[in-house]
Amino acid sequence: MKPSDEKKSFEVLGLGEVMLRLSPVGKERVSYCETFEKMAGGSELNVVAGISMLGMRTGMITKLPRNDIGKFIKHKIRYTGTSDDYIIYDDSEEKRLGVYYYESGAYPRLPVVSYDRKGSSFTTFRHSELPEDIYTSTHIFHTSGITLALDEGVCQSAMEMMHKFYKAGALISFDVNYRASLWSEEKARETITSLLPMIDILFVSEETLRRMFGMKGELTEIHREFAKKYSSLKVIASTKRTVISSQKHTFTSLIYDCKEDRHFGDAPYENIDVIDRIGSGDAYVAGALYGLRRFGTIEAAAEYGDAMAAVKNTVIGDMTECDLADIERVIKNHKETGPKSEMIR
Numbered sequence: 001m002k003p004s005d006e007k008k009s010f011e012v013l014g015l016g017e018v019m020l021r022l023s024p025v026g027k028e029r030v031s032y033c034e035t036f037e038k039m040a041g042g043s044e045l046n047v048v049a050g051i052s053m054l055g056m057r058t059g060m061i062t063k064l065p066r067n068d069i070g071k072f073i074k075h076k077i078r079y080t081g082t083s084d085d086y087i088i089y090d091d092s093e094e095k096r097l098g099v100y101y102y103e104s105g106a107y108p109r110l111p112v113v114s115y116d117r118k119g120s121s122f123t124t125f126r127h128s129e130l131p132e133d134i135y136t137s138t139h140i141f142h143t144s145g146i147t148l149a150l151d152e153g154v155c156q157s158a159m160e161m162m163h164k165f166y167k168a169g170a171l172i173s174f175d176v177n178y179r180a181s182l183w184s185e186e187k188a189r190e191t192i193t194s195l196l197p198m199i200d201i202l203f204v205s206e207e208t209l210r211r212m213f214g215m216k217g218e219l220t221e222i223h224r225e226f227a228k229k230y231s232s233l234k235v236i237a238s239t240k241r242t243v244i245s246s247q248k249h250t251f252t253s254l255i256y257d258c259k260e261d262r263h264f265g266d267a268p269y270e271n272i273d274v275i276d277r278i279g280s281g282d283a284y285v286a287g288a289l290y291g292l293r294r295f296g297t298i299e300a301a302a303e304y305g306d307a308m309a310a311v312k313n314t315v316i317g318d319m320t321e322c323d324l325a326d327i328e329r330v331i332k333n334h335k336e337t338g339p340k341s342e343m344i345r
Helices: 043-053 068-079 132-136 145-150 152-167 185-198 206-211 219-229 280-295 298-312 324-335
Strands: 010-015 019-024 036-041 058-065 087-090 099-103 112-116 138-144 171-175 201-203 235-245 248-257 262-264 269-273
Touching: 010 043, 010 280, 019 068, 036 043, 036 068, 043 058, 043 138, 043 145, 043 280, 058 068, 068 087, 132 152, 138 145, 138 152, 138 280, 145 152, 145 185, 152 171, 152 185, 171 185, 171 280, 201 280, 206 219, 206 235, 219 235, 219 248, 235 280, 235 298, 248 280, 248 298, 262 298, 269 298, 280 298, 298 324
Parallel strands: 010 058, 010 138, 019 099, 058 087, 138 171, 171 201, 201 235
Antiparallel strands: 019 036, 099 112, 235 248, 248 262, 248 269
16 A cells, blocks of 8 residues: 655644543542542544654644543643644533543453543534535545444534545544443444545554454454455555453564455564553544555554554553654664663653
8 A cells, every 4th residue: 555645734633532541540440449540531632642743744633622631631632743724623611521431440340431421522513614625635534433422413423524535535443342331233234334435545453353243263264354345445454462461462463465465463572561441442543544644554553563462562542652762772772682781761
């Protein structure tokens, strides 16, 4: 998949809700702690922020309340180098930012996520609030199933935006990112299936392919069958995470080049020291899109995606805190055999 050299304002634009994340300090529990750490998070923001920190220009499309907590989110978006040109502000009396609480786990206690996002400002977002020239401004448009599931009006707007970006020549990137707490498998399958004919880059887990889409067989054959059914697909990427414990994971992925009928999977990152797993899947998407956009190969997509996901697991917060030098050092170290340095100094 060769990247276009056409001049655009953005490499990637993402559409989605940005929320306030509140987490107990350390390993405390939400139901007993008295202090929360305040952070920003949201699937699509995690993706475009990750790409931005690797050096490509990205932008976030979202809607925030025009108040101090909305200002906090705007500052966090700007901190990553992500453009806030397409942030819409809610001035209504009902304006609010969605909140989620994240409790870190410790074996045998699992991590817990609790949402308080119903009726947030983002659920009032409509594509008519955006300028028409946005549709010719980017090489890639990215969104996810989370955004489609939040609100019927948002879903219709997101689908219309995908059509407009697609017609304008942008590549459409979509992460299925199924959340059972937001919608049923039946509704998700019906909605996403209607969009597949215009999706170029699909991120979908093996579990979702088997459960939601009813696919059977080896993952390589599932990818091939899916690509035959939806000929618009250029790339299908599925992550593979093995949870050893709350603090130890192994991570890799399998990527399929649909046009060349070719798979690639890199050696896994084994026994990752997990500090905070939230956003690691989004970090993978960021790295994979960066690799595809910069190098145009599934090998680069897998290398950068796997490395970004592995590093994200080791830092607190939803977003990956690293730059290109950090990631390329991780990739280089991952490929080396024999003795390795235990410290950078």
